[in-house]
Amino acid sequence: MIRLEQKTSVMTDSTTPAAISLAFPGDLEYIPAVRKFIAEAVASFGFNPKFVYRCEVIVDELCNNAVTYGCVSVTAAVKLTCRLFRDRAELAISDEGGKKENIVKLEQALKDSDAADRRQAVDKKNLGMEIVRLLAEKVDLHIDETRGVTTVKVIKKCEETR
Amino acid sequence: MNSSLQIEVNPSDSVSGATIMRLMGALDSGSIGALEKSFERLTAENNPYVIVDMNAVSSCSSSALGQLMGGRTMLSEHGGTLVLAGMGFDLKTKLNLLGAHKIFTIYSDLRAALAAYHWHHEHKPEHIECSFPPQIRLTPPVRHFLGRIAKLKGFSDRDAFRIETIVDEVCNNAVEHGSNSADHAVDVAVSIGLQKIEITVTNINNPRNIEYFKSLSHNIFKSPPPSGSDLRGRGLSLVKMLADNVAFDFSDDGTTVHVTKKKREEP
Amino acid sequence: MDPQIELEYENVKDRADSKLVRFVGDLDATNVETVLEKICGLFNEGFLNIVADFTKLRYVNSTGLGILLHFSKAAKEKGGSFKISNVNENVYEIIEIIGASSLLQIYDDVDAAVASLK
Numbered sequence: 001m002i003r004l005e006q007k008t009s010v011m012t013d014s015t016t017p018a019a020i021s022l023a024f025p026g027d028l029e030y031i032p033a034v035r036k037f038i039a040e041a042v043a044s045f046g047f048n049p050k051f052v053y054r055c056e057v058i059v060d061e062l063c064n065n066a067v068t069y070g071c072v073s074v075t076a077a078v079k080l081t082c083r084l085f086r087d088r089a090e091l092a093i094s095d096e097g098g099k100k101e102n103i104v105k106l107e108q109a110l111k112d113s114d115a116a117d118r119r120q121a122v123d124k125k126n127l128g129m130e131i132v133r134l135l136a137e138k139v140d141l142h143i144d145e146t147r148g149v150t151t152v153k154v155i156k157k158c159e160e161t162r
Numbered sequence: 163m164n165s166s167l168q169i170e171v172n173p174s175d176s177v178s179g180a181t182i183m184r185l186m187g188a189l190d191s192g193s194i195g196a197l198e199k200s201f202e203r204l205t206a207e208n209n210p211y212v213i214v215d216m217n218a219v220s221s222c223s224s225s226a227l228g229q230l231m232g233g234r235t236m237l238s239e240h241g242g243t244l245v246l247a248g249m250g251f252d253l254k255t256k257l258n259l260l261g262a263h264k265i266f267t268i269y270s271d272l273r274a275a276l277a278a279y280h281w282h283h284e285h286k287p288e289h290i291e292c293s294f295p296p297q298i299r300l301t302p303p304v305r306h307f308l309g310r311i312a313k314l315k316g317f318s319d320r321d322a323f324r325i326e327t328i329v330d331e332v333c334n335n336a337v338e339h340g341s342n343s344a345d346h347a348v349d350v351a352v353s354i355g356l357q358k359i360e361i362t363v364t365n366i367n368n369p370r371n372i373e374y375f376k377s378l379s380h381n382i383f384k385s386p387p388p389s390g391s392d393l394r395g396r397g398l399s400l401v402k403m404l405a406d407n408v409a410f411d412f413s414d415d416g417t418t419v420h421v422t423k424k425k426r427e428e429p
Numbered sequence: 430m431d432p433q434i435e436l437e438y439e440n441v442k443d444r445a446d447s448k449l450v451r452f453v454g455d456l457d458a459t460n461v462e463t464v465l466e467k468i469c470g471l472f473n474e475g476f477l478n479i480v481a482d483f484t485k486l487r488y489v490n491s492t493g494l495g496i497l498l499h500f501s502k503a504a505k506e507k508g509g510s511f512k513i514s515n516v517n518e519n520v521y522e523i524i525e526i527i528g529a530s531s532l533l534q535i536y537d538d539v540d541a542a543v544a545s546l547k
Binding site: 016018020021022024025028029033036044045068071073074075076077 | 176177270271273274276277280288289290291292293294295297299300302303304306307310311314344347
């Protein structure tokens with residue numbers, strides 16, 4: 001019988017994250033499975049249920065945005081990475097970029113907003129990115145025009161120590 | 163009667179066999195004649211898949227919806243399919259209240275309609291890739307994820323459960339026997355088509371377990387399954403029983419397990 | 430395809446114009462249309478007041494929130510109401526942070542929502 005080695009633990013300190021990545025077709029139908037996968041993965045590291053739920057919402061909204069506005073070609077894929085540190089999750093979602101006007105809209109949606117802007121978001125039914133902005137500690141947009149890739153990077157901190 | 167409706171018909175430049183009928187303006191009783199002519203031409207040309215892109219349609223009357231239904235019937239009598247795509251929220255709500263969703267397949271946008279044709283009619287599989295650190299706690303999320311995807315793509319509950327079991331066993335094997343370095347991820351690549359799913363799991367080998375991986379391709383074909391304490395060997399025998407094909411690719415660096423599972427039952 | 434959400438219906442005692450609807454599961458972009466069709470169907474059948482029980486609604490996202498606001502508006506336009514009860518903490522947080530709690534009629538439980546019907 002072969003002796004199994006003791007596994008070294010990932011995430012023993014805040015600098016060694018557990019990195020999970022995923023690529024899936026740019027179709028809405030995949031998103032429920034994707035957000036539940038990330039939620040289960042986050043939960044498996046012992047994060048509290050509220051943090052897990054917020055991560056699920058953020059992943060859902062970012063994926064919906066990527067599929068709806070950032071996937072153009074028939075074989076378009078959405079790429080997602082989730083890096084889990086002891087005290088936070090860092091998420092990155094990339095798509096093909098889509099139309100220029102949609103990228104401009106995304107830039108605007110991610111700017112700081114006040115209550116009036118929020119009401120406008122409700123009126124325009126443009127709630128998704130507003131929810132991400134309000135739930136996360138940091139949201140950045142990266143546009144790589146040469147490769148035609150748009151990436152939204154999000155940092156979500158966990159208030160409670162696990 | 164005059165109509166503000168404009169109609170553009172073009173073959174898709176990305177998916178061969180698909181035709182896009184783009185409508186712009188108001189779909190009202192005045193547009194019926196023009197619509198009918200377009201459908202007659204599309205039917206005469208034997209177009210197999212017509213997507214009516216409604217993204218620029220401002221309104222649609224019940225008589226115009228009736229004409230779209232007529233177009234759908236005309237095409238289907240000649241073996242073709244007509245689907246709708248790209249309707250805004252208000253228009254879709256209105257047409258659904260008129261029963262459009264019971265007659266038509268409706269896609270959120272043109273891309274989704276083209277992707278569906280690509281998958282259903284052209285039998286092009288879709289691809290999913292996932293990589294995770296070699297930690298046993300992550301195999302349940304991975305197997306649940308792929309079980310859900312299998313159901314989503316038309317595998318029965320039973321087949322989806324079998325797929326879940328296959329993913330679980332192969333991933334557990336990779337995690338337990340593969341490299342335990344956090345930098346050496348387990349990679350899962352999935353190709354899912356109308357009739358089958360192909361799952362490829364790759365891990366970096368742990369030099370201490372090299373003999374184990376060498377023995378895999380031999381052990382897996384043992385019959386009956388290995389007994390006693392060799393639980394992992396039993397796990398892979400289970401994979402062999404559940405799958406239609408299992409293949410191993412071993413090198414000194416890494417091991418790849420490739421599993422094919424065909425759709426057995428309709429959901 | 431897994432619809433992820435089920436709606437269960439119950440009559441409201443002494444209120445022929447009202448219906449209790451239990452939401453079970455997750456409400457998101459993949460199923461809002463089904464829910465929309467069913468709830469608008471109830472409005473069209475003459476049920477002007479809908480009391481939604483969210484006890485078993487695990488999850489809602491921005492698209493789901495969008496149709497809840499739509500139901501609220503559509504009910505008001507017809508002279509009725511769309512009332513929500515038993516909202517779990519996670520779902521409530523999403524409604525609240527976007528500032529939609531003041532736009533929706535939210536009650537602690539079904540009894541309170543029914544008692545508020547005009």
